[in-house]
Amino acid sequence: MKVLVIHNRYRSEQPSGENNVVDQETALLAEAGHEVDLFERRSDDIAEMSLSRKAVVPLQVPWNRAVRAELARRLADDRPDVVHIHNTFPLLSPSVLAACADAGVPTVATVHNYTLICPPGTLYREGYICTDCVGRKPIPAVRHGCYRGSGLATVPMAASMMLNRNRWWSGVSKFFCISRAQREILIAAGMPADRLAVKYNYVTDPGKTRKGAGEHLLFLGRITEEKGIGLLMKAWDQLAAAGGPLPPLVIAGTGPMQDEVARWAHGRDDVRYVGLQSKVECQDLIVRSNAVIAPSEWLEAFGLVVVEAMAAGVPTVAAAHGAFRELVEDGVTGLLHEPGNPESLAARLREIVGDAERNQEMGWAARLVYEQEFTPKVGLERLVGGYQAAIDA
Incomplete structure (x- = not known):
């Protein structure tokens, strides 16, 4: 298959399991003979932006017209069989969904957290599990400043969640949930059950196992x-x-x-x-x-x-x-x-x-x-199977 992977990489100073999953899956696909390309942004780049450019970033979290146009050109030139979306925050935005829809390319998305139903993506606030925004307008998240302790910083994420809810739910052929527990929560929040498939993350075999009781x-x-x-x-x-x-x-x-x-x-x-x-x-x-x-x-x-x-x-x-x-x-x-x-x-x-x-x-x-x-072999089978299901649909 010809696969285009879309991902906004997290900051280097914040070790990210999500970045690792993206890197491992793209390498696994390439080793299996699939053609894999990346369409990505890096949050590290924000530090190098001018003050005026930095000021625009929050405004483009819900929708980035320039990214949509750039991706549209990329899709027209490369014509992938399937697009796999991981993270779009903060430099890509859900505008990538519109570009994929315009191009008629099947789209899958891995749901790494809960950002589709909770602005900070954690379902957690002030020491407790919180579902105040699940299935509702995310006004409580803004009121409590759930992202970085700031109501102002939470607004772009809350706006993106509200404005793009239907686009996510209708524009993605197949969502990869990374556990059954996560899938159940997303279904309870109103996401389409028939598009939610469980695909566990895999782990590369370390090549050695514990000997004895451990230290x-x-x-x-x-x-x-x-x-x-x-x-x-x-x-x-x-x-x-x-x-x-x-x-x-x-x-x-x-x-x-x-x-x-x-x-x-x-x-x-x-x-x-x-x-x-x-x-x-x-x-x-x-x-x-x-x-x-x-x-x-x-x-x-x-x-x-x-x-x-x-x-x-x-x-x-x-x-x-x-x-x-x-x-x-x-x-x-x-x-x-x-x-x-x-x-x-x-x-x-x-x-x-x-x-x-x-x-x-x-x-x-x-x-x-x-x-x-959880081996790479099992991970590859489930990944490619999900792609094929999206293409067939």
């Missing part, structure tokens, strides 16, 4: 409230106060709470904060883990770190909501804790390290699920 417990991801880092610190302090043997906790990643985490970990023997790590270093941290911890307080649409742990034969302790409930089989491939409850998380962490034989069995079971559901 540490690992949190790997964005250091933010919604990812549950505050909850993890409370749970860990409870474990430390109770005493008893525990492997050290390693925290890797960056984000708004990184300074708070660094201060909390400073001078402790039982906690190590290592900051941002390379892909190879992350794989090494995972394969040496007793368990990977995913205590997210928001409804994760997927949970890439869980599948990365599976690939390495490592069990996960995760919050029992969102996609984690289908990725982690409680007591079989890992353990689930009550969301938002530090006592429950502490108990499950104590449990995961308390029985080495059971831990090993859960790791093996997790690896088996990875081989069945």
Whole structure:
């Protein structure tokens, strides 16, 4: 097939699983013999813009006429079999849908988060899961300043969501949801169920699996409230106060709470904060883990770190909501804790390290699920199958 991939890349300073998925899928398609081209923008470029140009960016979030015209020319020249849209914020806009419709090119879109029904895309506000804007006008998001804590910054995203809702829902032949949990939420919000297909993200086989019990417990991801880092610190302090043997906790990643985490970990023997790590270093941290911890307080649409742990034969302790409930089989491939409850998380962490034989069995079971559901081979089959369905439609 001839595939055109459309994506607005996130800032380099903000490590993005979405960028990684796009890169992996385009490479996978090319290796399989498909012709893949990119139509992209980079959020990094905003820093180099003049002040006047920067001022225009928010106004073009709902609709960018120049991008529509540029993409129309590209489609006329290249005539792809299918267009695959990932992220359009902030430099592309949903105007790409109009260009695809004008050209009569089948269009698919991966729904990486919840931006089609929630302006910041998180369904999370001020420490709680929030659905105030789902199926409604996104006025609450503006009132609460849900994007970057600013009502003004939220307006372009809210406007885009309101003005382009029908264009998204009618202009895309097939949506790829990255979990069943996400699909159920989108259907409840009114999106067309017959166009929503589940296509899990895949993970490249690390080429090695854990040997033995592992050296540490690992949190790997964005250091933010919604990812549950505050909850993890409370749970860990409870474990430390109770005493008893525990492997050290390693925290890797960056984000708004990184300074708070660094201060909390400073001078402790039982906690190590290592900051941002390379892909190879992350794989090494995972394969040496007793368990990977995913205590997210928001409804994760997927949970890439869980599948990365599976690939390495490592069990996960995760919050029992969102996609984690289908990725982690409680007591079989890992353990689930009550969301938002530090006592429950502490108990499950104590449990995961308390029985080495059971831990090993859960790791093996997790690896088996990875081989069945999340390998590049399976990912390619589902990706190309989705493209073909869109073309047929």
